[in-house]
Every structure is written in structure tokens, then in C-alpha cells.
Amino acid sequence: MPVITGLDHVILAVAALDPARDTWRRLGFTVTPRGRHIGWGTANYCIMLEADYIELLGVLDPTQFDNGLGERLARDGEGLLGIALATRSADSAAAAFDAAGAGGEPARDLARLLDLPQxxxxxxxxxxxxxxxxxxxxxxxxxxxxxxxxxxxxDWERHANGATGVLRLDLPNPLAEAALAAWAALDGARREGDSVVVGDFTLGAGDQPLLHIATSDLDACESALRAGHVAHARHPGEIRVPPLPGAGLALRFAG
Structure with missing residues (x-):
């Protein structure tokens, strides 16, 4: 059994949490209640899919530790911040990073408060x-x-746009070249042409950052985008959405 089993979640840096939440709702997604990282000044909203999810991460209290997020947003603006891979054992994953030549830090614990109505x-x-x-x-x-x-x-995994999971993330070169070579050395990853596959998730190269999301119903997806007044372009087998405030990268819905 591979140590790295696939994608856990994609992390997007957002400038303002509540407007970002509203943007993703207009895209047809169900968004979880807000979460707050214990002891940190950061908070998030999540879009839960069948086996992975998308995290919208922002600064809630700039007077507290934010792990460099505020500086990053000021420098680069909104968009892709990072990727969390799925593992059954963080300790084994740390060893896998070390074996891949990246070194491995001891695994650490993290908790957050999720604000539910109850x-x-x-x-x-x-x-x-x-x-x-x-x-x-x-x-x-x-x-x-x-x-x-x-x-x-x-109820958090049901979306008006029919989204079921993250299929792929395309990174622009030269960022993609460095990332793909390193990813291919991870336990559980395999190289396929100009991409690397981990579980059901693919990392590839493209002209711009592009997040590919599977949908069970392209018609429902388009209806949700129209209801949210979101500009989009439909092509055979896909719908494309340009970068929006609160997302920072382009989306492709694949049916």
C-alpha cells in the first residue's frame, strides 16, 4: 500500500474570507461553515467533494501568527497556495519525503474550530x-x-454544479518542471508523459494555473453558473471559468 494515496485538498489563498465564500457559492458549490485554526490568526472555508476538497484560506486576525499568509497575499495576491496530499500515516509520509530527497520533518498535530450552528x-x-x-x-x-x-x-458534499472531485491541477512552467520531477519520486506517484499521477489526482503543466473539477452533470453545472451570474464558456465535455476574485485561478469543469 503506497504511503501517499492521492490528493487530500487544494489550498487557495484568498484576500477576504466571506466574499470568497460567496464567490464559490455563486459557482454552484456548497461551502462549509467557517473554520478557525487554534492558536493562529488564519481561518478557512472548505468545499468538500467525494474524496478530496478545496480549502479557501485567509487571515482572520492579522495580529496573530498567520504562517506568512498575509505577506504572501500582499506580494502575490490570491490564488494557488499549496497542495495537501492524502496519507494514512503522517509519520510514514515524513519518511517518504525524506526518501524522495526532500528531507522529512517530524509529523505535527493541528486542530481547528469549526463553527457549526449547534x-x-x-x-x-x-x-x-x-x-x-x-x-x-x-x-x-x-x-x-x-x-x-x-x-x-x-449535505456538504452535494453541490448544485454536480461537482464530485478534483481531477487535475495544471501549473505553469517553469514551476511545473521542478514540481513534476520531485513529485515523481514520491512513494505512490507515477510519471505519465508530462504529468504525475497520485491516486486519482494528476499534476500537469499548462499555460496558467488551472484546476480541473469533475462534475456528474454539465447541464446542471451550467445552470448553476448562470444562476450565479458567472461568466463561462462551454465546449464539448467541459465548461471553463476564468479566474475570479476569491479563487485566483481558472477552473475547468469536466463531464
Whole structure:
């Protein structure tokens, strides 16, 4: 059984959390209640899909530790911040990063408060990071879920646009060249032409950052985009959406 089993989530840096949440709702997604990282000044909203998810990460309290997010937003604006890979064991993932030549830091625990109507709950995780943070071309770590039931709720995984999962992320060159070479060395990854596949997720190269999302119904997806007054272009088998505030990268819905 490979240590890295696929994608856990894609992380997008957003300048303002609530407007970003509203943008993703207009795209036809169900968005979870807000989560707050314990002891940090950051918070998030998540779009839960069948096996992975998209995290909208922003600064809630700039007087607290934000892991460099505020500086990054000021420098580069909104958009792709990093990728979390899925693992059953963060400790094994740390060893896998080391074996891939990136070094492995000891796994660490993280928790956040998720504000539900009935009161906050505390999803918990164990995370593994490579010692060389630039080894994979972008921010990358592995996540072991300690409380998966707190995030996996059927009503959060139903979306008006029919979205079911993240298929692929395209990175622009030269970023893609460095990332692909390093990813291919990970336990659980395989090279396929100019892409690397991990589980059901593909990392590839493109002209611009592009997030590919599977949908079970392109007609429903287009209806949701029209209802949200979102500009889009439909082509055979796909719908494309240009970068929007609160997303920072282009989206492709594939049917």
C-alpha cells in the first residue's frame, strides 16, 4: 500500500474570507461553515467533494501568527497556495519525503474550530512536511485525518454544479518542471508523459494555473453558473471559468 494515496485538498489563498465564500457559492458549490485554526490568526472555508476538497484560506486576525499568509497575499495576491496530499500515516509520509530527497520533518498535530450552528467542533489532523519547503515547486505537505467524520457530511458534499472531485491541477512552467520531477519520486506517484499521477489526482503543466473539477452533470453545472451570474464558456465535455476574485485561478469543469 503506497504511503501517499492521492490528493487530500487544494489550498487557495484568498484576500477576504466571506466574499470568497460567496464567490464559490455563486459557482454552484456548497461551502462549509467557517473554520478557525487554534492558536493562529488564519481561518478557512472548505468545499468538500467525494474524496478530496478545496480549502479557501485567509487571515482572520492579522495580529496573530498567520504562517506568512498575509505577506504572501500582499506580494502575490490570491490564488494557488499549496497542495495537501492524502496519507494514512503522517509519520510514514515524513519518511517518504525524506526518501524522495526532500528531507522529512517530524509529523505535527493541528486542530481547528469549526463553527457549526449547534456549537463549535474540533477537527484534528496530523501533518507531515518536507524539510526542504521548496523541493516540490510549491507548498506541499501530507495530511492524516484524525477526526474524518467531523468534515465528511453528506449535505456538504452535494453541490448544485454536480461537482464530485478534483481531477487535475495544471501549473505553469517553469514551476511545473521542478514540481513534476520531485513529485515523481514520491512513494505512490507515477510519471505519465508530462504529468504525475497520485491516486486519482494528476499534476500537469499548462499555460496558467488551472484546476480541473469533475462534475456528474454539465447541464446542471451550467445552470448553476448562470444562476450565479458567472461568466463561462462551454465546449464539448467541459465548461471553463476564468479566474475570479476569491479563487485566483481558472477552473475547468469536466463531464
Amino acid at each position: 456549537g463549535p467542533v474540533q477537527p484534528s489532523f496530523r501533518l507531515a512536511y518536507p524539510a526542504r519547503r521548496d523541493a516540490f515547486g510549491l507548498s506541499l505537505f501530507a495530511t492524516e485525518h484524525l477526526t474524518p467524520g467531523l468534515l465528511r457530511r453528506p
